[in-house]
Amino acid sequence: MKAEIxxxxxxxxxxxxxxxxxxxxxxxxxxxxxxxxxxxxxxDNGGRLQEILEVADARSELVVLCGGLGPTTDDLxxxxxxxxxxxxxxxxxxxxxxxxxxxxxxxxxxxxNNLRQVLVFEHGESLPNDTxxxxxxFYQKPQxxxxxxxxxxxxxxxxxxxRYAKELLAKKMPQQERLLxxxxxFYGIGESRLVTxxxxxxxxxTNPTIAPYAKPNEVTVRLTVKCQDEATGAALLDQTxxxxxxxxxxxxxxxxEETTLEEVVVSLLKAQGKSITAAESLTAGQFQSVLGxxxxxxxxxxxxxxxxxxxxxxxxxxxxxxxxxQFGTVSQECAEAMATAARAKAQTDxxxxxxxxxxxxxxxxxxxxxxxxxxxxxxxxxSHQYHFTRDRAYVRHSAVMAGxxxxxxxxxxx
Amino acid sequence: MKAEIxxxxxxxxxxxxxxxxxxxxxxxxxxxxxxxxxxxxxxDNGGRLQEILEVADARSELVVLCGGLGPTTDDLxxxxxxxxxxxxxxxxxxxxxxxxxxxxxxxxxxxxNNLRQVLVFEHGESLPNDTxxxxxxFYQKPQxxxxxxxxxxxxxxxxxxxRYAKELLAKKMPQQERLLxxxxxFYGIGESRLVTxxxxxxxxxTNPTIAPYAKPNEVTVRLTVKCQDEATGAALLDQTxxxxxxxxxxxxxxxxEETTLEEVVVSLLKAQGKSITAAESLTAGQFQSVLGxxxxxxxxxxxxxxxxxxxxxxxxxxxxxxxxxQFGTVSQECAEAMATAARAKAQTDxxxxxxxxxxxxxxxxxxxxxxxxxxxxxxxxxSHQYHFTRDRAYVRHSAVMAGxxxxxxxxxxx
Numbered sequence: 061m062k063a064e065i066x067x068x069x070x071x072x073x074x075x076x077x078x079x080x081x082x083x084x085x086x087x088x089x090x091x092x093x094x095x096x097x098x099x100x101x102x103x104d105n106g107g108r109l110q111e112i113l114e115v116a117d118a119r120s121e122l123v124v125l126c127g128g129l130g131p132t133t134d135d136l137x138x139x140x141x142x143x144x145x146x147x148x149x150x151x152x153x154x155x156x157x158x159x160x161x162x163x164x165x166x167x168x169x170x171x172x173n174n175l176r177q178v179l180v181f182e183h184g185e186s187l188p189n190d191t192x193x194x195x196x197x198f199y200q201k202p203q204x205x206x207x208x209x210x211x212x213x214x215x216x217x218x219x220x221x222x223r224y225a226k227e228l229l230a231k232k233m234p235q236q237e238r239l240l241x242x243x244x245x246f247y248g249i250g251e252s253r254l255v256t257x258x259x260x261x262x263x264x265x266t267n268p269t270i271a272p273y274a275k276p277n278e279v280t281v282r283l284t285v286k287c288q289d290e291a292t293g294a295a296l297l298d299q300t301x302x303x304x305x306x307x308x309x310x311x312x313x314x315x316x317e318e319t320t321l322e323e324v325v326v327s328l329l330k331a332q333g334k335s336i337t338a339a340e341s342l343t344a345g346q347f348q349s350v351l352g353x354x355x356x357x358x359x360x361x362x363x364x365x366x367x368x369x370x371x372x373x374x375x376x377x378x379x380x381x382x383x384x385x386q387f388g389t390v391s392q393e394c395a396e397a398m399a400t401a402a403r404a405k406a407q408t409d410x411x412x413x414x415x416x417x418x419x420x421x422x423x424x425x426x427x428x429x430x431x432x433x434x435x436x437x438x439x440x441x442x443s444h445q446y447h448f449t450r451d452r453a454y455v456r457h458s459a460v461m462a463g464x465x466x467x468x469x470x471x472x473x474x
Numbered sequence: 475m476k477a478e479i480x481x482x483x484x485x486x487x488x489x490x491x492x493x494x495x496x497x498x499x500x501x502x503x504x505x506x507x508x509x510x511x512x513x514x515x516x517x518d519n520g521g522r523l524q525e526i527l528e529v530a531d532a533r534s535e536l537v538v539l540c541g542g543l544g545p546t547t548d549d550l551x552x553x554x555x556x557x558x559x560x561x562x563x564x565x566x567x568x569x570x571x572x573x574x575x576x577x578x579x580x581x582x583x584x585x586x587n588n589l590r591q592v593l594v595f596e597h598g599e600s601l602p603n604d605t606x607x608x609x610x611x612f613y614q615k616p617q618x619x620x621x622x623x624x625x626x627x628x629x630x631x632x633x634x635x636x637r638y639a640k641e642l643l644a645k646k647m648p649q650q651e652r653l654l655x656x657x658x659x660f661y662g663i664g665e666s667r668l669v670t671x672x673x674x675x676x677x678x679x680t681n682p683t684i685a686p687y688a689k690p691n692e693v694t695v696r697l698t699v700k701c702q703d704e705a706t707g708a709a710l711l712d713q714t715x716x717x718x719x720x721x722x723x724x725x726x727x728x729x730x731e732e733t734t735l736e737e738v739v740v741s742l743l744k745a746q747g748k749s750i751t752a753a754e755s756l757t758a759g760q761f762q763s764v765l766g767x768x769x770x771x772x773x774x775x776x777x778x779x780x781x782x783x784x785x786x787x788x789x790x791x792x793x794x795x796x797x798x799x800q801f802g803t804v805s806q807e808c809a810e811a812m813a814t815a816a817r818a819k820a821q822t823d824x825x826x827x828x829x830x831x832x833x834x835x836x837x838x839x840x841x842x843x844x845x846x847x848x849x850x851x852x853x854x855x856x857s858h859q860y861h862f863t864r865d866r867a868y869v870r871h872s873a874v875m876a877g878x879x880x881x882x883x884x885x886x887x888x
Contacts, residue, residue: 344766
């Protein structure tokens with residue numbers, strides 16, 4: 061079934077906000093089996109919105125509108141769509157009650173324009189707004205196009221879609237086929253090399269499709285299968301995944317759009333009862349901060365050191381000034397001494413150290429992007445040199461990811 | 475002059491990528507004085523693209539297309555637009571030379587489909603691609619709508635627009651009026667309170683307009699003025715800014731869409747020749763990592779401590795176990811002891827400490843979001859308790875921002 065998305069809001073047309081609602085809704089609708097053929101954005105202008113509705117009504121079976129459900133006179137989506145489909149606007153009972161309670165609790169007088177937020181179509185279905193005040197609407201013309209009206213703020217639109225609209229659409233507009241997706245995550249292989257390794261698979265495969273995406277310091281591969289039931293789809297995904305892992309499995313570290321390398325590393329540490337510390341120069345605490353993203357990391361991470369200046373390396377870690385004088389701070393020797401000292405001081409199983417040139421300027425005669433990372437373990441210390449490119453933020457992020465992967469590989473080798 | 479933006483790409487309609495090109499182009503075009511009234515997205519489908527072109531041609535004076543200029547058979551924007559406006563496609567000389575050099579350098583055979591990337595309109599203008607191979611096109615129908623064709627990847631589209639298209643548009647389609655924007659940044663005041671303080675200004679002001687935006691842990695206010703020359707526009711912006719600063723200047727910390735609180739703080743430290751260290755528990759290095767974002771921070775930041783566990787607080791900072799036993803780690807006493815010890819160990823002018831409950835679980839009987847931040851200076855130590863909301867990442871980010879602002883205010887009070 062053909063669907064399209066219309067976002068209403070002048071601020072999108074001015075480039076002040078990005079239309080991320082269209083991204084979210086497209087992925088959700090595609091997953092349910094809808095064919096989304098158009099996105100449009102129109103300003104807070106009744107005439108132009110009506111023109112778009114005429115086009116959409118003729119070409120789509122489902123039209124999703126987002127934005128323009130609020131209390132101000134700019135918010136005209138409900139009025140325009142109601143007139144377009146010939147529906148009367150009436151107050152939604154539960155929505156009105158919630159609105160009145162909200163103002164009572166805030167000890168504020170409710171101005172009449174707020175009532176606009178709880179207006180719904182007389183013959184439509186109301187969608188509750190758990191995270192805001194504007195009520196959503198679903199309405200299907202007799203034997204005609206269906207309309208779904210959602211609020212503009214993503215914090216309201218997403219819960220309303222996932223909790224209420226999705227189920228309603230599945231019931232009212234059941235689809236023959238659905239899409240299932242699986243995301244594989246890779247670190248340590250560039251997109252172009254990954255595409256080369258998988259070229260024939262990508263070319264030959266039609267169901268599932270194989271779509272690689274380059275992300276900062278990693279690559280994901282999204283497998284998407286069209287299927288009538290989940291079991292058939294999952295089996296097809298399994299087959300394709302196996303073919304991919306056979307070629308580039310060395311770089312695979314996890315599944316899912318949201319899974320992070322630090323989560324995988326912290327899980328491995330926990331599973332093996334091992335602990336980690338760090339001594340950070342160029343990354344200035346970023347590696348440890350990234351570990352801190354993971355809830356429950358305290359079981360495996362007591363803390364560590366940020367030794368940005370040579371003096372801090374000496375004072376906090378006891379690195380000999382002579383070592384720094386002889387080899388510099390951006391050196392294998394300094395990196396290994398930092399990791400070894402941090403491991404001894406924090407009494408952990410593992411310690412990583414990061415030293416290098418974040419840029420933009422060179423340091424100690426070494427160009428921006430030169431990085432040494434050392435890993436101290438019970439059996440000694442190893443170190444690796446890297447030459448990262450791009451800007452300061454990217455060099456630091458690249459170093460953090462490289463450190464996480466060194467630790468991941470060490471844990472897997474246990 | 476009316477303009478609209480058409481993005482071509484099935485991956486946008488599947489929700490796999492977000493249409494950030496439309497955001498970028500909208501802001502640029504609005505700044506030049508164009509009225510952008512529509513955004514559309516259409517898949518890699520010739521028939522549907524042609525339908526959109528017919529609508530766009532009738533309603534807009536400038537149509538900007540992005541995407542679909544690449545080498546594959548999916549990339550059909552040039553073909554469809556060329557046929558629509560009745561132009562022949564010819565090879566672009568400099569583009570062809572660059573393409574041939576690219577393949578020669580890579581020691582790869584150029585497949586014929588690559589030539590598609592350097593096809594341009596016989597009577598159009600070519601736009602060089604400094605960061606890719608697909609050539610851009612500008613073409614204006616005799617006394618009719620103008621078309622600008624840009625590549626899809628933002629890394630190619632942005633440089634091509636800024637270096638070549640912008641100047642060409644200004645020459646070929648001069649605008650009467652332009653927009654000037656200024657962004658003011660505020661910390662420590664919520665959007666709703668700021669809007670209340672400025673309510674009459676926001677309601678009465680039409681040129682400049684005043685648009686507040688809530689961002690994570692800060693609020694920006696964008697002033698946008700329509701003007702015929704820059705001096706007049708700047709004077710109007712100055713007036714409005716002054717009226718705003720008179721009311722909420724206490725929370726103002728800087729200008730610009732990209733300026734960060736850490737940059738402001740590091741500048742103040744440098745200007746005053748002062749240094750900073752930190753002892754971080756709940757933030758786990760994030761405060762120091764954020765300082766490390768700023769190039770040249772080494773002049774004011776030697777390093778510091780990540781003391782996540784009670785043992786690390788004892789071992790790295792010498793916090794007495796009795797203090798932790800008596801008051802707990804999430805306490806004023808612990809925060810102040812951490813800041814004082816960090817300042818002494820790192821021998822800096824200032825030291826901040828962060829301790830609290832990042833969540834999602836409670837700690838030491840205190841709910842998630844409870845945070846203590848202490849600031850040690852030459853004249854002693856002060857501390858502040860906070861109760862942040864939302865998730866783990868937001869609590870940590872809130873704490874980092876609060877710490878930066880404490881330091882900023884201390885430096886301003888010097």
